Amino acid sequence: MNTLQEKPYTGMRVREEKTTGSKALQPGKQYPWHSMTPGEVMKLLHVTPEAGLTDEAVAKRRELYGRNIMTKTKQQSAFVRFMLQFHQPLIYILLAATVVTILLEEYTDAIVIFAVVFVNAIIGYVQESKALEAIDALAKSMTARAQVIRNGQKQDINAQELVPGDIVFVQSGDKFPADVRMVHERDLKVDESALTGESVAVEKNAAPVAPDDVLGDRLSMGFSSTMVTYGHGRGVVVATGDNTEVGKIQQSISRAQDLETPLTRKIKEFSHLLLWVILGLSAVVFAVGLLRGEGIGETFMMAVALAVGSIPEGLPVAVTIMLALGVSKMAARRDIIRKLVAVETLGSTNVICSDKTGTLTENQMTVQQIVAGGKTYTLTGLGYRPEGEILDGESQADLTSNHALKQCLKAGMLCNDSNVKEKEGLWTIEGDPTEGAMVVAFRKADFDVRELEHKQPRQDTIPFESEYQYMATLHGGNRPVIYFKGSVEAVLERCNMAMQANGELSQLDKEEINRQVEEMASEGLRVLACAMAEAPEGTKDITHEHTKSGLIFLGLQGMIDPPRQEAIEAVKLCQKAGIDVKMITGDHAITAAAIATQIGLKGRQENGKLVAITGRELQQIGDRELEEVAEQTSVFARVSPDQKLRLVKALQARNRVVAMTGDGVNDGPALKQANIGIAMGITGTEVAKEASDMVLTDDNFSSIEGAVEEGRSVFDNLTKFIVWTLPTNLGEGLIILVAVILGTQLPVQPVQILWINMSTAVLLGLTLAFEPKEPGIMDRPPRPTGEPILTRDLIMRTLLVGSLIMMAGFSLYLYEIKQGASTAEAKTVATTVIVVMEAFYLLSCRSLVRPILQIGFFTNPWVYYGIAAMFFFQALFIYLPLLNTMFHSSPLDAMQLLRIFGAGVMLLLIVSTEKTIRFRILTRKAGTSA
Known part of the structure; x- marks a missing residue:
């Protein structure tokens, strides 16, 4: 029998098993692996790096921890998800309309209405199914194979068979198969951008780090699904499956709420209200009819007619089509919408939380400052395109007058393994982005690269190693020269002399150099130092001994991933529109704050500089306090996936409509939780895209601003x-209600009401989808989240127009009856006057605020095409015998048509007068407040 004992270790209670160590860890318990020494980790996991685990230990641990896969959360069945698409008040109304039209034996209309409901349900189901694919995309990100040591032998196994305690090997090109505590590494660099947002590859080190270091600073760890870009290493598996960092992200995605969009919430509230109003009015009509002694059947049909008249059958069709048109417009602007309602949500957005690298910045390292020969130079031009100037103040630098600058540029060019190339008009880097930036800087000086390489060919190289923090190259020519570049510390400790502008040497002032470095770093620049030394004649190769001392300091090159110029303008437009822009990045705080300042973000400041809150600081902030911090701060750096999710929730707790951008696995939970998740199309992972509502095909923040406008x-x-x-x-509805109260015949029949509602919605109403943007659309603040679709002014206008339609329809009906017209003629007049008044009112509805004379008559020709089409079909309704039979209509004479059009003109004049008065009041108020 195995004997278990409790043993305290580094402050934790750990269960150990003396024989096989199969229960060395408590499943689900969090251990600070990154802050332990490799020896402590090995001891806790009961394994040695030379022998690895035995087959017996592996079997027991797999039984305890399971396979190295991420479990899928239980989802609702496909049938349930499909049926839930019908669980909406507006759909209830349409289903009721279907039943009503069947009772009226208008089967064609019933089929049309139900088809609308069914198509909407299919669209919603498909979109929801796509969103659920995010978890599948995460599961696929696990590595297929892994190199391990078991039973003292190196083996190649399926990565799903890994267990905590396995010793694994990784090298350039591999993905980490699980979360691994590094035991040994050699120049190991890992691309963790998908997990942490770090813009450059991270150098790993087996040394412990602080316990409270955030994910991006845990240099002693290799995380599942991150890619090794350079070097090799060995480590011990400390977490598998759901317990890995990427596994925790999967769980966060599955727990993230699917929030209602402002549109769906407002439509739901509107539909609830409309549903009860319709039912209430129908009940009143039924009760009044019974009190007047009408038969139950006739009274019921009157109530049905009122319900049919009050139901806006065309609304869901219009919503779907207008959103679809918005989707197509955005696609032309490089914005791919995955969910229709996301189009409208963008218009409600009042906070955009953006990633930095590639979204707000170029994602192309660029040398922007060089310090050499006692002078500071600035470089123009962005990205990898070798175009720009080296400026001395405001004028172009004279490279012949500063030998130190010339040599500093040459060192950056020759001591370099990267290159820039143009392909189809796009300049890219082959190699390390930092080295590539120095190549571009050299080419901006108009030097001939081929001539330089011909005169000073490379003969030997000391490649960059994390242990030494520098690279050196030996070049032949008239006199062998060693060029050297690396970290400022590595260069300064090997230099005593510095080259001046005139080419002479002087004593190196290390304090002054460090001061300049601090100044450049405070601006977010990544600084590399350059040096050189003359090698003895006949030198053919170099070692670290050649570069140990005696180097000549040449200068500093400061580089950064610069902000996109279009992003700067887009941020200004967003702020003008009342939208707060916040940066949430995995990059370092100083760099993030510097870029945020250049872009123009607004937020809490100290000493005139933007304050960047780090992930480590966020760990100490409670949820309630975080709401205030998230509101006041615009820059968050070195944040973990869970912290991104917390920030989004904190902003939503303040009733903010949050748009969140992201490209990595780490962004998945926050993208899904945000009111609208925006993934990057170029650099984005499949996980990010599947969790998002929208994809930017150009990864550009300015596209978000355009999408908000749309x-x-x-x-x-x-x-x-x-x-x-x-x-x-x-x-x-009022026409029917008044008819019931007065005890007269219905001026319009239910089937005629269906004709009005369905034909006008398609031929007239949908033309508003093509209406151009209102002037100053991005000058106004976002709509308050609690504001209903219809404001008080719009409700008053609705009551006014509805009353005018009722009075015109009812009075003309009674007038025709009094003049001796047939009932069919009178009802045809009432039906037609409603259609004509709708057409005239459509002209006024092209703007919610501006009077008709200020809209522009020909900015939306579709309105006139729709009116012409509606009048054509209404003529068929009046004069075509087949439709006369179907809809109980009758031909009309010229005088009847003249009276009908007179009612339409009257409505247009009244509404135009009302809008003009309100517009003048609004303009006067705006002028007073200004």
């Missing part, structure tokens, strides 16, 4: 449609 326009046009269609439904 989203606002879509919501404006949707509101215009609602403001246009509701008075019709209100007018139709």
Whole structure:
């Protein structure tokens, strides 16, 4: 029998098993592996790096921890998810309309209405299914194979068979198969951008780090799914499957809430209200009819007619089509929308949380400053395109007058393994981005690269090693020369002399150099130092002994991933539109704050500089306090995936509509939690794309600003449609209600109401989807989250127009009856006057605020095409015998048509007068406040 004992170790209670060590760890318990020494980790895991685990220990641990795979959370069945698409108040109304039209034996209309409901359900189901693919994409990110030591032998195994305690090997090109505590490494660099957001490869080191270091600073760890870009190493598996950092992200994605968008929430609230109003009015009509002694069947049909008249059958069709048009417009602007409602959500956004690298910046390291020969130079031009100037103040630098500058540029060029190339108009780097930036800097000096390499060919190299922090190259020519570049510390400790502008040497002032380095670093620049030394005649190779001392300091090159110029302008436009922009990045705080300042972000400052909150500081902040911090701060650096999620939730707790950008696995939970998740199309992982609502095909922040503008326009046009269609439904309902109260025949029959609602919604209402953006659309603040679709002014206008339609329809019906017209003629007049008044009202609805004379008559020709088409089909309704039979209509004479069009003109004049008065009041208020 195995004997278990409790043993304290580094402050933790650990269960150990004396025989096989199969229960060395408590599953689910968190251990600070990164802060332990390799020896402590090995002891805790009961393994040695030379022998690895035995087969017996592996079997027991696999039984305890499971396989190295991420479990899928249990999802609702496909049938349940499909049926839930019908669980919406607006859909209830449409289903009721379907039943009503079946009772009226209008089967064609019933099929059309139900088809709309069914298509909407299919679209919603497909979109939801795609979102659930995010977890599958995460599961696929696990490495297929792994090199391990077991039973003292090196083996190649399926990565799913790994268990905690396995000794694994990784080298350039490999993905880490699990979370690994490094035991030994040799120049190991790992691309962790997908997990941490770090813009450059991270150098790993087996030495312990501080316990409270955030994910991006845990240099002693290799994380599952991150890629080795250079070197090799050996480590011990400390977490597998769901317990890895990427596994925790998967769980966060599955727990993230699918939030209602502002549009779906407002439509739901509007539909609930409309549902109860329709049911209430129908009940009133039924009760009044019974009290007046009408038969139950006739009274029921009156109530049905009122319900049919009040239901806006065209609303869901309009919503879907308008959103789809918004999607197509955004696609032309490089924005791919994965969920239709995301179009409108963009228009409601009041906070954008953006990643830094590649979104706000070029994702191309660029030398921006050189200090050499006692002078500081600035370099123009962005990215890898070798175009720009080296400036001495405001004028172009004279390279012939500063030998130190010339040699500093040559050192950056020759002591370099990278190159820049142009392909199809795009300049790219082959090699390390930092080295590539120095190649571009040299080419901006208009030196001939081939001539230099011909005159001073490379003969030998000391490659960069993390242990030494430098690279050196030997070049032949008239006199052998060693060029040297590396960290400032590595260069300064090997230099005593510095080259001056005139080429002479002087004593190196290390304090002054360090001061300049601090100044450059405070601006977010990554600084490398350059040096040189003349080698003895006949030198053919070099070793570390040649570079141990006696080097000549040449200068400093400071580089940064610069902000996109278009992003700077886009941030200004967003801020002008009342949208806060916040940077959430895995990069370092100083760099993040410097870029944020250049871009123009606004937030809490200290000593005139933006304050960047780090992930380590966020760990100490409680959820309630975090709400205030998230509101006031604009830069968050070195944050972990969980912290990104916390920040999004903190902003949402303040009723903020949050758009979140991201490209990595680490962004998945926050993208899914945000009101709208925006993934990068070029650099984005599949996990990020599947968890998002929108994908930027150009990874450019300015595309987000354009999408917000388009989203606002879509919501404006949707509101215009609602403001246009509701008075019709209100007018139709009032006509029936008044008829019931007065005890007269219905001026319009249910089947005629269906004709009005369906034909006008398609031919008239949908033309508003093509309405151009309102002037100053990005000058106004975002809509308050609690604001209903219809404001008080719009409700008053709806009541006004609905009343005018009721009075015109009912009075013309009674007038025709009094003039001796047939019932069919009178009902045809009432039906047609509603259609014509809708057409005239459509002209006014092209703007919610501006009077018709200020809209521009020909900015949306589709309105006139729609009106012409509607009048054509209404003529068929009036004069075509087949439609006369189907809809109980009758031909009309010229005088009847004249009276009908007179009612339409009257409505347009009244509404235009009302809008003009309100517009003048708004303009006066705006001028007073300004």
